[in-house]
Amino acid sequence: MASPTAPAPTTRVRRQLPTSPWLFAAPGLLIVGVFILYPFLSTLVNSFTDRRTLLPGRYVGLANFRELLHDDMFWIGLRNSTLYVLGVVPALVVLPLLLALLVRKNIPGITFFRSAFYTPVVASIVVVGLIWVWLLDERGLVNAVLEAVGVGRVGFLSDQWLLLISAMAVTVWKGLGYYMIIYLAALANVPRELHEAAAVDGAGAVRRFLSVTVPAVRSTMVLVGALSSVAAFKVFSEVYLMAGPSGGPAGEDTTLVMLVQRTGTGLTGRVGYASALSVVVFVVTVALMLLVLRADRKDES
Amino acid sequence: MSVPDRVRPAPAANRPPRVTDEHGRRVRGWELALRYLLLLAVLALTVGPFLWQLSTSLKGPTEDIYSSPPGFLPAHPTLHNYERVAQTVPVWDYALNSLKVASANVVTNCAGSALAGYALARLRYRGRRAATLVFVLAMLVPVEGIIIAQFTTMRELGLNNTLIGVLLPGCVGAMNVLLMRNAFLNLPYEIEEAAYVDGADVWQRFLRIALPSVKGTLAVVAIFAFMGAWDDFLWPLIVLSDPSRFTLTIGLNYLHGTFANDERLVAAGTVIAVAPLIALFACLQRYFFRGVGEGAVKG
Numbered sequence: 152m153a154s155p156t157a158p159a160p161t162t163r164v165r166r167q168l169p170t171s172p173w174l175f176a177a178p179g180l181l182i183v184g185v186f187i188l189y190p191f192l193s194t195l196v197n198s199f200t201d202r203r204t205l206l207p208g209r210y211v212g213l214a215n216f217r218e219l220l221h222d223d224m225f226w227i228g229l230r231n232s233t234l235y236v237l238g239v240v241p242a243l244v245v246l247p248l249l250l251a252l253l254v255r256k257n258i259p260g261i262t263f264f265r266s267a268f269y270t271p272v273v274a275s276i277v278v279v280g281l282i283w284v285w286l287l288d289e290r291g292l293v294n295a296v297l298e299a300v301g302v303g304r305v306g307f308l309s310d311q312w313l314l315l316i317s318a319m320a321v322t323v324w325k326g327l328g329y330y331m332i333i334y335l336a337a338l339a340n341v342p343r344e345l346h347e348a349a350a351v352d353g354a355g356a357v358r359r360f361l362s363v364t365v366p367a368v369r370s371t372m373v374l375v376g377a378l379s380s381v382a383a384f385k386v387f388s389e390v391y392l393m394a395g396p397s398g399g400p401a402g403e404d405t406t407l408v409m410l411v412q413r414t415g416t417g418l419t420g421r422v423g424y425a426s427a428l429s430v431v432v433f434v435v436t437v438a439l440m441l442l443v444l445r446a447d448r449k450d451e452s
Numbered sequence: 453m454s455v456p457d458r459v460r461p462a463p464a465a466n467r468p469p470r471v472t473d474e475h476g477r478r479v480r481g482w483e484l485a486l487r488y489l490l491l492l493a494v495l496a497l498t499v500g501p502f503l504w505q506l507s508t509s510l511k512g513p514t515e516d517i518y519s520s521p522p523g524f525l526p527a528h529p530t531l532h533n534y535e536r537v538a539q540t541v542p543v544w545d546y547a548l549n550s551l552k553v554a555s556a557n558v559v560t561n562c563a564g565s566a567l568a569g570y571a572l573a574r575l576r577y578r579g580r581r582a583a584t585l586v587f588v589l590a591m592l593v594p595v596e597g598i599i600i601a602q603f604t605t606m607r608e609l610g611l612n613n614t615l616i617g618v619l620l621p622g623c624v625g626a627m628n629v630l631l632m633r634n635a636f637l638n639l640p641y642e643i644e645e646a647a648y649v650d651g652a653d654v655w656q657r658f659l660r661i662a663l664p665s666v667k668g669t670l671a672v673v674a675i676f677a678f679m680g681a682w683d684d685f686l687w688p689l690i691v692l693s694d695p696s697r698f699t700l701t702i703g704l705n706y707l708h709g710t711f712a713n714d715e716r717l718v719a720a721g722t723v724i725a726v727a728p729l730i731a732l733f734a735c736l737q738r739y740f741f742r743g744v745g746e747g748a749v750k751g
Contacts, residue, residue: 171654172575176583178560179568179624183590186621190601191593197601204604253490264491266737268498273733273740275683277701278726281708282501285508285715290518292504299521328498332744385596388685392705408596408686415600416690422600429597436594 194433197426204420215427225428228407231315231390235406236383236439238319239326243379244372246323247330251338252364254331265335269328276325280392283321284308287393308393311403318389318404326382330375337371338364373447380439385432387412407432502726509533509719517715533720537707542696543721546703550682550725553619553699557681558674564624565673566666569632570658574644584633590626596686603690617691618699622680628673635669636662672743675736682729700725 198215202208219225254265271279286292287307294304307317341364349359365372387408390398396413398405405413407428415425510526510533511517537543571577572584602621603612611617644657652660663670685701692698695706704721733740 172571172577172580175567175571175575175658178564179626179629180583180586182564182620182624183586183626183629186602186605187590187593187598187626188586190598190605193604194598194601197604202604204607250494253487253494256487258484258487261491264495266733267495269737269740270502270730270733271498273679273729274502274726275685275701275729277683277685277704278722281704281718281722282505284708285719286501286504288715292522295519295522324498329744332741381594385594387596392708396709411596411600412686412690416603420600420603422604425600429600432594432597436597 194426194429197423198430200423200426202422202426204416204418204422208423211423215424216430218424219427219431224402224405224410225407225431227403228405228410228428229431231404232384232386232407232435234315235319235322235386236380238316239322239383239386240376240380242319242323243326243330243383244376247327247375248334248364248368248372250327250331251334252360255335255338265331268331271325272328274325276388277392279321279325280389283317283324284393287317309400311400314394314399314404315390318386318393321389321393322383322386326379330379333375334368334371337368341367370447373443377440377443380443381436384435384439502730505719505722508715509723511716513716533716534724537717537720537724540717541703541707541710541721543700543703543707543724545696546698546700547724549615549697550700553615554678554681556619557623557677560619560623561625561628561677562670562674565628565632566663566670567658568624568629569634570636570662572629572633573636574657574662575654587626587629587633591630595621599687599690602687606691612691613693613697615697615699618684618688619681621687622684625673625677625680628677631669631673632666635666639665668739668742671736671739675732675739676743678732679729 200208201211307313345363349363385408386406390406394404411425411428414421510529512528512530606612606617647657688699688702707721
């Protein structure tokens with residue numbers, strides 16, 4: 152046991168081997184370094200090379216990024232991932248808040264409902280995707296119901312746009328419970344008096360929601376907006392499962408991360424080009440976060 | 453469904469005589485009825501699909517699963533589809549693979565993040581800030597953006613197409629390290645100081661004093677590590693290529709892609725994949741909810 156050289160004037164604990172802090176931190180640092188930070192740096196480096204899975208690459212400058220600009224698949228992927236953010240985020244900011252208001256009051260059985268609404272969060276996205284593939288099937292339950300009420304059958308999984316919208320609906324369905332819990336925690340901090348004062352002033356439920364609840368949980372809404380927009384832009388599994396590995400009719404439903412996966416893996420994978428695609432994913436992800444946080448600051452001033 | 457105000461004095465069922473909200477105020481009858489109606493509607497929407505899947509998996513080969521109007525309950529419930537799915541793909545081997553990866557992920561995440569979190573929160577050394585920064589940066593890296601490089605790294609290590617390869621990248625999550633760090637920081641320092649004065653070394657202080665005080669956070673880490681590994685799809689899809697080594701999620705995708713026409717089989721497979729987690733959730737709900745709160749603050 153190494154003893155401290157100087158008498159400890161502070162209350163800090165000093166009795167430790169000089170190496171032991173590193174020993175404690177080593178497993179974590181090693182894993183994070185080798186499997187997160189090193190791949191991050193190597194993605195940046197590879198994006199300037201023509202590396203393939205089995206071939207070491209050479210430096211090619213900005214060739215990959217120039218190729219991106221002329222790659223139709225890239226634009227389709229970027230379009231779909233962007234649409235995904237626009238479609239999913241408003242729903243995931245608003246609906247879980249309404250749901251949280253619904254399960255907020257401690258009425259009998261409410262803990263059961265809260266837990267039940269959370270179930271889709273616990274399930275694997277693969278399970279959720281396959282459940283909805285079956286529900287939205289040409290001959291599935293949703294179409295059976297639609298036919299029974301006289302609407303007729305809808306090709307949810309065969310039309311390019313309906314497919315994307317269905318996938319978005321599944322993402323929202325799976326995310327509802329998660330964000331509901333976040334909102335519940337935030338709502339617990341809204342002072343009851345505010346609601347009462349508004350009620351005394353004759354404000355209706357909708358008015359109270361807009362002028363009391365929303366301002367009180369606004370910072371949480373921004374948080375949910377940031378979390379869900381980043382997640383939505385990186386969407387992979389829902390679309391992969393519902394539209395298939397090739398991304399639906401003529402690949403028109405391919406998302407950016409699906410394109411990364413398709414381009415960069417396997418024995419013939421174009422690692423360099425997929426890395427350039429990944430760099431776009433980074434840049435947009437960071438931009439989205441900054442955008443949402445900045446909107447928050449502007450609102451506040 | 454609701455308890456109208458006027459019947460209250462009567463010896464009504466076993467219900468509490470007044471239903472109050474979280475502030476002790478009474479909730480009106482019609483409002484309560486409307487609430488329960490909405491709750492049941494959302495319940496049907498969130499849990500209904502799982503029940504439909506379960507029902508489909510129990511329907512026999514002669515029963516029409518496409519009927520309109522749909523038959524919600526199987527006419528002759530049978531476990532036959534579960535036998536058939538195991539004959540079609542080695543679904544129990546897949547489940548075992550998933551269980552191995554998920555259990556190992558729990559052990560490595562609990563041990564790795566508790567150790568590193570303790571080092572960040574309690575131990576003094578040069579480079580502590582740098583070490584903290586490493587974990588913060590790692591947490592911010594979007595995994596989807598580095599999977600290709602993770603794949604090539606795994607190939608260089610010769611670990612692609614192995615369960616170890618599935619496990620390694622997430623086996624000590626940066627966010628878990630930071631969660632544990634915060635948990636240790638929130639402990640009062642005096643006890644550890646007292647232990648130090650009594651001559652306890654760093655391992656004794658860690659194992660006997662600090663660690664038992666953060667059991668709650670450790671449970672959260674364990675649960676999310678298990679769920680994360682059990683549910684993960686993209687990474688195992690990339691790193692595993694040999695069908696005999698598939699995990700359950702990849703196996704289901706394979707089953708769906710290859711035998712897409714038999715909805716009863718796919719339904720049985722999904723039930724096998726989701727049942728353990730729903731059971732886990734039912735038993736340990738509060739840790740699941742706590743994890744959402746802590747994860748969101750960090751994320």
